Amino acid sequence: MDTISLFLLLLLAALGWFWFDSLRALEIARNMGKNICNNENLQFLDDTVANIGLVLARDKTGRRVLRRTYRFLFSETGNTRLEGQLVLLGDKVESVTMEPYQIMS
Template identity: 65%
Template sequence: MDIFAALLIFALVAWYWFDSMGALDAARNYGRQVCQDANLQFLDDTVENIKIRIARDKQGRRVIRRTYQFEFSETGNSRLEGQLILSGTTLESVTLDPYRIEP
């Protein structure tokens, strides 16, 4: 019984780790795409997971909802923050700090 419990815990930890890496990669790609679409610079090519919780998606299934934070710049002289909320690996919402639109 002890070996079964240990294998089950190992499987759950491995699943969570692989799921987190997939969500992190998706968040980085979404952040890069959002910045590219808005003609902004995606700084440091990185995102940071700042919040995680279990929620329900539109179909009522339980999913892991993660909030990621990233930095962007409109001119290269400033650092502004943006947030991405992912349900699983699906983009739910994007929030960007107010920035100046340069002509």
Template identity: 50%
Template structure:
């Protein structure tokens, strides 16, 4: 029985590792696209996992990951934003920038 438990734990660890790689790739793609859309530079082409937890919703339990990324507005300076994925779906994206107001 302990061998079966060890195999199950190894399979669970393998699934978690592959799911985390896929979530990271999705987060990088979302950040790249959002930076291009807002005319910002996505620095380092990378995201960093800041928090990992569980989220209970109507569709069931999902992993909730919070990633941090860096960007630049004019090529000088570095600002940080964050991205929240629930499962493999975008829940929130924030650049921490004020909303742009159209000139009247």
């Protein structure tokens, strides 16, 4: 096997890992967004999240991991569409921010 074939094989393996890791992170973010909305008695709109950012960062142990930022929409009454952001550091939730909303009694 020559070096070009080996390089292409390693590149293909890296792309496969990135794709599967991205799918796993997307599912984690979607479930977390849904759980946050359920806990706050909010509607999780469209049942989805959208990836809006990707950077290389270090976790608490110093390992390099991907920091992914996802956007999701929610509503407190069903008449509004408010935005929230969820940041994953590796496969752990680092932060959640949401637009201000009216708390319904």
